[in-house]
Amino acid sequence: MTATAEEPRAQQEPQEPQGNPRKRRAILDAAGTVFLRDGFTRAGIDAIAAEAKVSKQTVYNHFGDKERLFMAMTDDVQDRTVAHVMELMDRDFPDPSKLAGPEDLRAALLQLAGEWIRVVYTGPLVALRKLVDAESEHHPYLQQRWFTNGPSRTMPRLNRLLSALARAGLLDVPAEVLDVPDLLAYQLTAMAGSAVRRIEPGADFEAEFQRRVAQGVDFFLRAYAPR
Numbered sequence: 001m002t003a004t005a006e007e008p009r010a011q012q013e014p015q016e017p018q019g020n021p022r023k024r025r026a027i028l029d030a031a032g033t034v035f036l037r038d039g040f041t042r043a044g045i046d047a048i049a050a051e052a053k054v055s056k057q058t059v060y061n062h063f064g065d066k067e068r069l070f071m072a073m074t075d076d077v078q079d080r081t082v083a084h085v086m087e088l089m090d091r092d093f094p095d096p097s098k099l100a101g102p103e104d105l106r107a108a109l110l111q112l113a114g115e116w117i118r119v120v121y122t123g124p125l126v127a128l129r130k131l132v133d134a135e136s137e138h139h140p141y142l143q144q145r146w147f148t149n150g151p152s153r154t155m156p157r158l159n160r161l162l163s164a165l166a167r168a169g170l171l172d173v174p175a176e177v178l179d180v181p182d183l184l185a186y187q188l189t190a191m192a193g194s195a196v197r198r199i200e201p202g203a204d205f206e207a208e209f210q211r212r213v214a215q216g217v218d219f220f221l222r223a224y225a226p227r
Contacts, residue, residue, distance in 0.1 A: 020062075023052070023054050023058055023062065024062050026052040026053065026054060027048065027049075027052045027054060027058070027059055027062055027063065027069070028072065028073050028076045029052070030048050030049075030051035030052035031043075031048050031052075031069050031070070031072075031073040032073050032076075032077060032124070032128070033051055034047050034048045034051055035070060035073060035128075035131060036124060036127050036128060036131065039131065039134070040066075040070060040131065040134075040135050043066070045059050045060070045066055045069075048069070070135075071142075071145070074128060074132060074142075074145075074146065074149070075145075075149055077124070077125065077128055078146070078149040078150045079149070081119060081120065081125055081150065082149075082150060082153050082154055084119050085116060085119060085120070085154045086154065086157070088112060088115050088116055088119070089112070089157060089158060089161060092108070092111050092112045092115065093108075093112055093158075093161050094108035094109065094112070094165070094170075096164070096165060096168040096170055099170065102221075102225060105165075105170055105221075106217065106218075106221060109188065109217050109220070109221070110213065110214060110217050113188055113189055113192060113213055113216065113217050114209075114210070114213045116158075116189050116193075117189060117192055117193045117196055117209075117213055118209070120189070120193060121193035121194075121196050121197050122196065122197075122209075126197065129146065132146050151182075155182040155185040155186065156181070156182060156185075158182075158184075158185035158188070158189070159181070159182045159183070159184050159185040162184040162185060162188065163178055163184065166178065166184075166224070169226065170226070171224040171225070171226070172224055172225065172226045172227055173224050184224075187220055187223070188216070188217070188220050189216075191216050191219065192212055192213050192215065192216025192217070193216075195212040195215070195216065196208075196209055196212050196213065199212070
């Protein structure tokens with residue numbers, strides 16, 4: 001990931017203050033649009049600057065070069081996704097004291113898993129992950145950066161919350177499963193999320209989405225519902 005010959009840093013324009021949050025936000029949003037549309041190699045600073053309605057020098061002043069802009073953009077997208085997912089857990093994770101029975105638990109997990117999967121496994125985040133994976137063939141650190149900035153911030157918390165349900169007697173989870181880091185969190189979200197990503201074009205997406213999320217939650221509960 002290096003700047004191309006067509007993208008020398010402009011030197012003549014007056015520098016913009018790096019702390020201008022409005023312009024920084026515009027550049028990050030524009031970078032997301034252009035990188036997802038054109039890919040990393042074909043995306044140009046000229047196009048990003050035009051999309052953001054700022055000068056090319058302003059882009060360089062804020063981010064230095066295209067590679068650092070790409071990383072800042074992916075970090076920004078993940079930061080906002082993580083904030084959303086943390087909010088979901090604060091708002092929707094089932095409170096054991098308010099669950100009257102298995103159906104209440106199932107309904108609560110359906111709500112949480114469905115919203116989590118919609119955030120993480122559909123929309124622009126999926127396309128961005130594919131772009132990161134493609135670039136990781138040449139820059140392996142990108143995948144580790146993606147994991148560190150995303151799943152490693154959300155999955156441990158979800159796993160702790162699910163483990164608390166087991167300690168409260170609402171799930172029957174073997175000790176060896178509880179000992180595996182993040183396993184419960186992945187079983188609740190990743191399996192159904194992968195199934196959602198495989199929904200065929202032209203299918204009734206919403207109906208398939210609900211069906212596949214329900215299948216994932218029911219599989220999880222068949223494994224861990226108290227006997």
